[in-house]
Amino acid sequence: MKTLNEIASYLSVINQPKFNVNPEIKGIQVNSQKVTESDLFVCISGYTVDGHDFVDQAIKNGAVAIIAEKELNRNDVPVLYVKDTKQTLSLIANYFYDFPSNQLHLIGVTGTNGKTSVTYLLDEIFRCNEESTAVIGTIQMKIGDQVYPIANTTPEPSYLQHSFRKMVEQNIDHCMMEVSSHALELGRVNGCDFDIAVYTNLSQDHLDFHETMDDYLAAKLRLFSHLGNRYQLEQPKFAIINQDDQYANDFINATSQRVITYGIDQEADFTARNIQLTANGTQFTLDTGEQQIDITTPLIGKFNIYNMLAAIATAYISGVSLATIRLALSQSNGVPGRFETVKGDHDFSVIVDFAHTPDSLGNVLTTIRTFATQKIYLVVGCGGDRDRTKRPLMAKVGEDHADYLILTSDNPRTEDPLTIISDMEAGLTGKEYTVEVDRKKAIEYAINLAKSGDVVLIAGKGHETTQTIGKETLPFNDYLVAQEAILNKLQ
Structure with missing residues (x-):
């Protein structure tokens, strides 16, 4: 625990305030509903709500001090004013939990696609090496075998630093974290x-937030420019970069640390050669320049080779032998909702995938085309209240690579689903397609169309178990809906 005066002193603010009381702080919260006795409440101005409007509730729930960036005009609890509460939150969360990431082997993975897959592959490899792991990302947070739900791909600072402290206390060897833009x-x-720091790739996404690709790139580069500017013999730092990606040099130039590259088409430190892609798995030869080793894995597709190369390079420089890496990849379970085949006694294939960008959708469809013997049916939508410019691009990719499209809802949020679909239709050039707003009916329709040898791809939501329509979040699982539709079809 820290006292309020200790926290205030650490911030080094101008005109240091003098409080009549100096309460001990037991925790830091940004959600007034989660505040408990003796917490410090930090007012964050968000996109939909402003924490300054919930100070009364925070105090009622037990907050003993407030950090704010707007005048609150109250004297019932100490208020520390700062210029930027978001920046301040990161500072005090680190300080409050005694800088836990300094005591962890922390691996950050960023990029448009592949972040989840790389972190889960690393989890499998390190566990195969009999090391303890933690994973933070899109699906969940996992510390050892304990699973925790999280709201964002990368949690807010107080929750994040508190989680790091748990990892230190549990003697976790490696923490893999998805780092979003x-x-x-x-x-x-x-x-x-x-x-x-691991870089996978960069393609259009999140332009509702970043506005331009240059802004999106600049955000991603921060992970590498912040990787430290001093060299440490006892704990060296590394940047792992996809040499085949068009932005590779931007990331190489952004860091002062040692760079390790991986790739398929370009020469790199870790290269995949002699690639064989099948419907049941992948084989390739890993070339490190000094060693060559054959890899056989049930993971499917070229995009998964990139994910594996990123994980291989990261694990190898972390001290895992190539023999152990090969063993882990040979028995990989993959990632929930990432190219996940719906199991059952049917003579057509149904695949659920999280692909929600034009690039990732194209990768998945290209992979399916390598083994599909008949038609490919694609069920796809786009999220509401998000980047509108990628909607026609998503539809065009689907039209180019699938035989038949069923356009439907993803998470429409507060937008009219038909408006979202209309934006998608602007990218189509004439191939026949179907519009079915109800996602469950769209999945059922595609599965009922499928004949022997066909493939149905249900794209966009992957592992998600809910669908957000308006302000409501409702239960919805693509995999379970597809499984039920298959059973009904076979009856």
């Missing part, structure tokens, strides 16, 4: 001491 832009990972 939002988190980098909003300073959620400021102060995190990353040992390895």
Whole structure:
């Protein structure tokens, strides 16, 4: 625990305030509903709500002090005013939990696609090496075998630093964390001491937030420019970069740390050669320049080779042998909702995938085309209240690579689903397609169309178990809906 005066002193603010009381702080919260006795409440001005409007509730729930950036005009509890509460939150969360990431082997993975897959592959590899792991990302947070739900791909700083402290106390060997562009832009990972930063790729996404690709790129580059500017013999830092990506040199130039590259088409430190892609798995030869080793894995597709190369390079420089890496990849379970085949006694294939960008959708459809013997049916939508410019691009990719499209809802949120679909239709050039707003009916329709040898791809939501319509979040699982539709068809 820290006292309020200790926290205020750490911030080094001008005109240091003098409080009549100096309460001990037991926790830091940004959600007034989660405040408990003796917490410090930090007012964050968000996109939909402003924490300054919930100070009364925070105090009622037990907050003993407030940090704000707007005048509150109250004297019932101490208020510390700062210029930017978002930046301040990262600072005090690090300090409050005694800089836990300094005591972890922390691996940050960023990029448009592949972040979840790389972190889960690393989890499998390190566990195969009999090491303890933690994973933070889109699906969940996992510390050892304990699973925790999270609201964002990269959590807000107080929750994040508290989680790091748990990991230190449980003697976790490696923590793999997805680092989103939002988190980098909003300073959620400021102060995190990353040992390895991994870059997968960059393609259009989140332009509702970043506005331009240059802004999106600049946010991603922060992970590498913040990787430390001093060299440490006892704990070296590394940047792992996809050499085949068009932005590779931007990331190489952004860091002062040691760079390790991986790729398929370009020469790199870790290269995949002699690639064989099948409907049941993948084989390739890993070339490190000094060693060559054959890899056989049930993971499917070229995009998964990139994910594996990123994980291989990261695990290898973290001390895992190539023999152990090969063993882990040979028995990989993959990631929920990432190219996940719906099991059952049917003679057609149904695949659920999280692909929600034009690039990732194209990768998945290209992979399916390598083994599909008949038609490919695609069920796809786009999220509401998000980047509108990618909607026609998503539809065009679907039209180019699938035989038949069923356009439907994803998470429409507060937008009219038909408006979203209309935006998608603007990218189509004439191939026949169907519109079915109800996602459950769209999935059922595609599965009922499928004949022997066909493939149905249900794209966009992957592992998600809910659908957000308006302000409501309702239960919805693509995999379970597809499984039920298959059973009904076979009856």
